[in-house]
Amino acid sequence: MKTNLRKYRFECGDLSQQQLADMIKVSRQTIVAIERGDYNLSVKLALLLAHKLNTTVDELFQLEEKDYV
Amino acid sequence: MFKWDKISWIATGIFLAGLLLGALVNELFIYLMVGGFLLRSTLLAFGVAKKYADERQMQIQYHSGNIALTVVIIAIIIFAVKAGLSGKQAFDEYAMLVTIALVAKGIVGLVMIGDYRAVAVRITVIAGVAITLFASLSHGFSLGTFMEASPGLLIILVGLIGIKRPMISAIVLAVIGLGTFIFFGPVGGLTESRIFMGIILSIPLFVTAFCFYKGSKAKITEVV
Numbered sequence: 001m002k003t004n005l006r007k008y009r010f011e012c013g014d015l016s017q018q019q020l021a022d023m024i025k026v027s028r029q030t031i032v033a034i035e036r037g038d039y040n041l042s043v044k045l046a047l048l049l050a051h052k053l054n055t056t057v058d059e060l061f062q063l064e065e066k067d068y069v
Numbered sequence: 070m071f072k073w074d075k076i077s078w079i080a081t082g083i084f085l086a087g088l089l090l091g092a093l094v095n096e097l098f099i100y101l102m103v104g105g106f107l108l109r110s111t112l113l114a115f116g117v118a119k120k121y122a123d124e125r126q127m128q129i130q131y132h133s134g135n136i137a138l139t140v141v142i143i144a145i146i147i148f149a150v151k152a153g154l155s156g157k158q159a160f161d162e163y164a165m166l167v168t169i170a171l172v173a174k175g176i177v178g179l180v181m182i183g184d185y186r187a188v189a190v191r192i193t194v195i196a197g198v199a200i201t202l203f204a205s206l207s208h209g210f211s212l213g214t215f216m217e218a219s220p221g222l223l224i225i226l227v228g229l230i231g232i233k234r235p236m237i238s239a240i241v242l243a244v245i246g247l248g249t250f251i252f253f254g255p256v257g258g259l260t261e262s263r264i265f266m267g268i269i270l271s272i273p274l275f276v277t278a279f280c281f282y283k284g285s286k287a288k289i290t291e292v293v
Contacts, residue, residue: 026123039125 002062006035008053024048076121080108110134138174142167165265172269176276186235186284192277193228193242197221231281239281246274 009015015023017031024045033039034049041049043057050057087101110130112118122130149163179188200221204214224245231238253267 025120027126030123030125033125042124045124 001037001040001067002064003035003037004060004062005031005049005053008055008060009035012053020049020052023052074121076109076112076118080105083108138170142170161262165262165269168269172273176273180276180280184284185280186231189235189238189277189280189284190228190231192273192280193231193238194225196273196277197223197225197228200224228277231284235281235285239278239285242274242278242281246271246278249274 009017009020017035018028021028021031026045030039030041034041046057046061050060053060082105084102084105087098087103087105090098090101109118109121110133113122113127113130114134119127145163145166149160152159152163176192179192182188198221201218202221204218204221227238227241227245230241250267250271253263253270
């Protein structure tokens with residue numbers, strides 16, 4: 001899964017990973033894992049991230065070729 | 070991994086108390102340290118301290134718990150083999166430990182599926198078949214085998230009745246569970262193996278009765 005979280009984090013006021021983590025009440029390591037693509041987050045968390053970053057889930061995350069079954 | 074929070078303080082307190090009491094009073098208190106170590110994951114597993122972990126941390130806890138279970142079971146098997154090779158008759162104790170772990174995991178996993186009536190039918194039928202097979206394999210085909218296998222057949226029947234009449238199965242299983250607990254517990258003397266048998270047999274029956282009760286309010290979607 002491709003993620004644009006880092007890009008939108010900077011576009012939304014240069015937020016640090018810790019600031020974003022605090023906004024959605026997760027650990028900074030979780031933000032790191034999402035940005036690296038190491039963690040498939042829940043729909044709820046994806047929606048929350050999109051809401052906080054004033055964007056949509058589609059903009060934040062996209063499936064890659066290998067993800068299609 | 071975690072921020073230093075309220076649970077960290079409590080866990081540290083338990084850990085240090087275990088260490089201190091273990092050193093000053095009795096070494097068994099050292100096991101309190103295990104309690105301190107497992108406090109966070111236990112609270113998270115029971116949903117008590119959800120605000121202290123995010124979804125990824127919860128996932129890590131569950132995953133590490135599953136791996137730990139597998140490692141512990143492998144370790145128990147190795148110890149059992151080692152004890153067997155050195156001529157010690159400790160097979161029953163090791164088998165008990167593995168059984169407790171597997172039964173607990175199996176039941177919790179099935180209950181968490183959420184389709185209570187289907188889960189209850191599955192647990193009942195699997196338990197009934199296991200008892201019947203155990204009796205058959207122990208004694209071959211004879212009248213004695215049939216007598217010994219009859220509780221298993223009865224449990225299968227109760228499970229199958231539960232597909233259409235879950236409340237009846239719930240009541241029957243609760244009564245059987247109570248009977249089993251009393252029979253293996255206070256009546257025959259409180260020995261270690263009897264207490265184990267009472268718990269290992271009655272708890273699944275109570276859980277299944279509860280599942281049938283909960284499932285009686287919902288329509289069944291899938292059974293086997």
